[in-house]
Amino acid sequence: MSEQIAPPEYQYLLLERSARLLTITLNRPELLNAVNLKMLQELSEVFTFAAADPGSDVVVLTGAERAFSAGGDLDHIAGNAANPEQFEYEAQLAKRIVFSMLDLEKPLICRLNGHAVGLGATLALMCDIIFAVDTAKIGDPHVALGLVAGDGGAAIWPQRIGFGRAKEFLLTGELLTAPRAAEIGLINYSIPAQELDAAVEALCNRLLNGATKAIRWTKVLINLELKRIVHALMDTGLAYEALSANSADHREGVQALIEKRKPVFGKKD
Numbered sequence: 001m002s003e004q005i006a007p008p009e010y011q012y013l014l015l016e017r018s019a020r021l022l023t024i025t026l027n028r029p030e031l032l033n034a035v036n037l038k039m040l041q042e043l044s045e046v047f048t049f050a051a052a053d054p055g056s057d058v059v060v061l062t063g064a065e066r067a068f069s070a071g072g073d074l075d076h077i078a079g080n081a082a083n084p085e086q087f088e089y090e091a092q093l094a095k096r097i098v099f100s101m102l103d104l105e106k107p108l109i110c111r112l113n114g115h116a117v118g119l120g121a122t123l124a125l126m127c128d129i130i131f132a133v134d135t136a137k138i139g140d141p142h143v144a145l146g147l148v149a150g151d152g153g154a155a156i157w158p159q160r161i162g163f164g165r166a167k168e169f170l171l172t173g174e175l176l177t178a179p180r181a182a183e184i185g186l187i188n189y190s191i192p193a194q195e196l197d198a199a200v201e202a203l204c205n206r207l208l209n210g211a212t213k214a215i216r217w218t219k220v221l222i223n224l225e226l227k228r229i230v231h232a233l234m235d236t237g238l239a240y241e242a243l244s245a246n247s248a249d250h251r252e253g254v255q256a257l258i259e260k261r262k263p264v265f266g267k268k269d
Helices: 037-052 075-084 084-103 119-125 153-172 178-183 195-209 212-245 248-260
Strands: 013-018 021-026 056-061 108-112 129-133 137-139 189-191
Touching: 013 037, 013 056, 021 037, 021 178, 021 189, 037 084, 037 119, 056 119, 056 195, 075 084, 075 248, 084 119, 084 212, 108 119, 108 195, 119 137, 119 178, 129 178, 129 195, 212 248
Parallel strands: 021 056, 056 108, 108 129, 129 189
Antiparallel strands: 013 021
């Protein structure tokens, strides 16, 4: 009877359950599923729901239509740049999102249906297994906006590809193609669009037909060290990001994005 409980309804997240598979879709397709404050709030709750949901054993995270997530919504970023005191609340939300993803015992599969940038990349990389369409790009260009990648990127990238490569991509903000990301181990698979759904479905079915408790507890064991690292870095990372949010470089980065030009960094605060 408990399996018939309907998932909660959100403004910018779509939850659908099929058999014992729960799919969470980032749902602002007209803005490439960019994240605003309301979506942040919803993301800070949804993985806690997924963890307690009696009707699912595997969770898929994906984006609506042609993108996974373009990262922060431009209007939202500009608003924060003008009012950096808002950052404390959003830092709390960011922590809840990341920790609730890592605390989720159920397998969390990313169906990367399009570009994943900034926070969008962090959401993808915090998943357990990532299938990406081969036309997608993934990257964390916080530095292009004069910001520190403090909301999870600096923690998860080195764990997936090592310190050397993580430094290269986080210090430059370079976007990687899905084939390149798969080649270096940032994601698991780069797949043609017409094969993506079948590949995700095949893995989900394999997990759903497996030994549920053994699968969950194996994930818990693997995540123990990852959670220790993320807990050690997250507060410091968000503090550095907050400092950079008050910088002239960040204001210049946002203005350049609005004006669709290359930023000129190095101005004095």
